Amino acid sequence: MPGRNTNCADNVFMISLYLGLALFIVNVSGECDYPPDYPNAVLKEEHQTQGPPDFVEGFKITYTCQSGYVPNGGSPKITCTSSQWSPLTLVCERRSCGNPGEILNGHFNTDEGVLFGDKAYAVCNEGYQLAGNGVRNCRATGWDGAIPICESVKCPNPPSIVNGEITNPPQGTVTFGTSFTYMCSKGVLVGNSELVCTKYGNYSSDPPTCKDHKGCPSVQVENAIKTAGFGPVYKYKDSITFACNPGYILKGTATVNCGVNETWEPQLPTCEKAPTTPTITTTSAQVPPAPSPAPTTRTTTTTKLPPAPSLGNAFCSNTMNVYLL
Numbered sequence: 001m002p003g004r005n006t007n008c009a010d011n012v013f014m015i016s017l018y019l020g021l022a023l024f025i026v027n028v029s030g031e032c033d034y035p036p037d038y039p040n041a042v043l044k045e046e047h048q049t050q051g052p053p054d055f056v057e058g059f060k061i062t063y064t065c066q067s068g069y070v071p072n073g074g075s076p077k078i079t080c081t082s083s084q085w086s087p088l089t090l091v092c093e094r095r096s097c098g099n100p101g102e103i104l105n106g107h108f109n110t111d112e113g114v115l116f117g118d119k120a121y122a123v124c125n126e127g128y129q130l131a132g133n134g135v136r137n138c139r140a141t142g143w144d145g146a147i148p149i150c151e152s153v154k155c156p157n158p159p160s161i162v163n164g165e166i167t168n169p170p171q172g173t174v175t176f177g178t179s180f181t182y183m184c185s186k187g188v189l190v191g192n193s194e195l196v197c198t199k200y201g202n203y204s205s206d207p208p209t210c211k212d213h214k215g216c217p218s219v220q221v222e223n224a225i226k227t228a229g230f231g232p233v234y235k236y237k238d239s240i241t242f243a244c245n246p247g248y249i250l251k252g253t254a255t256v257n258c259g260v261n262e263t264w265e266p267q268l269p270t271c272e273k274a275p276t277t278p279t280i281t282t283t284s285a286q287v288p289p290a291p292s293p294a295p296t297t298r299t300t301t302t303t304k305l306p307p308a309p310s311l312g313n314a315f316c317s318n319t320m321n322v323y324l325l
């Protein structure tokens, strides 16, 4: 019986002893585990081979900013106190690479920023193109690569044309913005006389051509007179303007031009007899839902119209006869 009691007492004693020992180890020995990882910071080299038995009470560990980052305040040290590491206050920020450089006839786009990991993109001015790599990366050691070159866009030599020439032929390489003027030695120039070397390395248009041109025929429009362009000879690009005799309405375009195909462009206009009284009456009759005061106005208009055309016709036919004679 007493043995049992002794056993029980022994057990209680042993448990208490283990607990006390455990507490003693934790509290009194105060060793720390591996130090925690912090973003953008690394352990100083000397600590990288150390392990838990080394981290005794009061042990200090120093961090440094990781490659590409620079310290900006705080302490780089943490201390082991009662088996706990104090928190790291060191602040590590991305390093700045500064200005990526000046480009002649261009610039760097640094909208992304100039800090570690950012990219700067070369942009050439209009009419210039990039030679070399246009992207620089901000690395731990600074901007990588080199400043690229923006070189002027080039055009091939302007084409020559039959029966014509370039008044200012190229002297060496043709660069963006250069223009050439063509002239015909025979015939008429059709198309653009000036070609400009564009930012795309081509010309603003096809070269002109020199075309034989015998002129356009002298023409007349029935019931019309010429108010400009009396001829009698019409060359390329000459024009005639027609006006209808009173009582006639012009359909089409009043002014026509002597076109490249020796014809008048656009089509010649026509003069059509102005609508007579019955036509107007019909038109008015077709609009019945008009309010009551309207008919009065209409009557006035219709009564006014007829005399004018008849007088005008007589007068104009006379005039025409005179012209024709």
Ligand SMILES: *[C@@H]1O[C@H](CO)[C@@H](O)[C@H](O)[C@H]1NC(C)=O
Pocket: 198, 200, 202, 203, 204, 205, 206
């Ligand atoms: C020149 O090249 C650009 C780009 O390829 C194109 O859009 C343009 O139409 C070209 N111009 C002519 C006149 O061919």
Ligand SMILES: *[C@@H]1O[C@H](CO)[C@@H](O)[C@H](O)[C@H]1NC(C)=O
Pocket: 259, 260, 261, 265
């Ligand atoms: C002139 O004639 C050519 C060849 O017949 C034709 O292709 C062209 O469309 C004509 N131009 C005009 C403005 O009528």
